[in-house]
Amino acid sequence: MTDPQDDRLPHEDLGASWRKARPRPAGRHLDSAACSRQSHRALEAAAHHARHEAELGGYVAEAASDDLLQQGRSVIGGLAGMAAADVAFVESAQAALIALLTGWRLPAGSRVACLPGEYAPNIAQLRTYGLRPEPLPVDGLGRADVAGVERLLAADPPSFVHLTHIPSHRGLLQPAAEIAALCRAAGVPLVLDAAQSMGHADTDLGADVVYGTSRKWLAGPRGVGVLCVRPALAAQLTPVLPEPEGVPPMRAFESGEAHVAGRVGLVVAVGEHLAAGPHLVRERLGAIGRATRELLDGVGGWRVMEPVDEPTATTTLAPPEGVDVVGTRTRLLTEHGIVVSAIGPERAPGEMTGPVLRVSPHLDATIDDLEALAAAL
Numbered sequence: 001m002t003d004p005q006d007d008r009l010p011h012e013d014l015g016a017s018w019r020k021a022r023p024r025p026a027g028r029h030l031d032s033a034a035c036s037r038q039s040h041r042a043l044e045a046a047a048h049h050a051r052h053e054a055e056l057g058g059y060v061a062e063a064a065s066d067d068l069l070q071q072g073r074s075v076i077g078g079l080a081g082m083a084a085a086d087v088a089f090v091e092s093a094q095a096a097l098i099a100l101l102t103g104w105r106l107p108a109g110s111r112v113a114c115l116p117g118e119y120a121p122n123i124a125q126l127r128t129y130g131l132r133p134e135p136l137p138v139d140g141l142g143r144a145d146v147a148g149v150e151r152l153l154a155a156d157p158p159s160f161v162h163l164t165h166i167p168s169h170r171g172l173l174q175p176a177a178e179i180a181a182l183c184r185a186a187g188v189p190l191v192l193d194a195a196q197s198m199g200h201a202d203t204d205l206g207a208d209v210v211y212g213t214s215r216k217w218l219a220g221p222r223g224v225g226v227l228c229v230r231p232a233l234a235a236q237l238t239p240v241l242p243e244p245e246g247v248p249p250m251r252a253f254e255s256g257e258a259h260v261a262g263r264v265g266l267v268v269a270v271g272e273h274l275a276a277g278p279h280l281v282r283e284r285l286g287a288i289g290r291a292t293r294e295l296l297d298g299v300g301g302w303r304v305m306e307p308v309d310e311p312t313a314t315t316t317l318a319p320p321e322g323v324d325v326v327g328t329r330t331r332l333l334t335e336h337g338i339v340v341s342a343i344g345p346e347r348a349p350g351e352m353t354g355p356v357l358r359v360s361p362h363l364d365a366t367i368d369d370l371e372a373l374a375a376a377l
């Protein structure tokens, strides 16, 4: 067994405190791109709120948590470079995109530039709203070609650019800051899908919209998402029902009936993320990604899809000829207690040519976990 203090992974104190702060995993959990593990404090805060609902009544408990939720909007807004008034709690990243498109009411046929490897459910939502997805130029890996994007914005600007910051099917970090600057200069709004990047990468990059989800890298509860919209764009949105006078307009996009306990849990989880130091979190996650790729590339014929140095914790592996990815995922879970995901090409049909095995460890991962996965593969 390798010493978990291995110097390939920096900030081991962060890994140790993240591990200690939550329940012991039943096996080796390397699946935060699907759903991370909550801390005791986040779990207890949500349970405490649910208990309050039983004691005080759901709406009285919700009113009592108003200040905490407002602090939460403030810190979540901070992750996106926005303010509390720009933030709405929703139910998931998909719910955030739906709320945005519902409010935006763009004319049918409006063109939206997005990556060829866009998350298929996002493309489906754009189409549902009558919008026309068109491909952004990319390199051979699927990374946006910044000079090509600049040319596209100058020649034939779309209604908006939708950029998935880190895709679901590949641990690639898109050049979102560069694209945000180009969009700003061209007067084209940038919508950033930060479902895989909030808590994982810097999301304060100048996008007009940043939306994401609680359960992945922020390690909050399931069933909660966030939609952050800058005031100039928020002013162009028409919610189904307006909010009463005196309440920030973005609040109209929060559903009246909601898992408030989950929102409370997310606020605690975001507080823990900030306390850990987001830049330190990013350094350790990037190092975990690198170690994962170094340890796994070529093992048993599996091939790493990302550049070894990509600053993310997500690694995807293409299988050797004839090996079933779904079966491998099941075998890893049942025979080795290792939790990873099998991602089929339907996830991003514009880019994927076959299934991949996705490995996405959070801060608590050790070299021993990664070596165990390599041995099992």
Ligand SMILES: Cc1ncc(COP(=O)(O)O)c(C=O)c1O
Pocket (backbone or CB within 6 Å): 033, 091, 092, 093, 094, 095, 119, 164, 166, 167, 168, 193, 195, 196, 212, 213, 214, 225
């Ligand atoms: C890149 C990306 N966008 C959006 C989503 C949707 O998130 P949610 O399940 O919270 O709606 C996911 C979920 O896996 C994702 O990976």
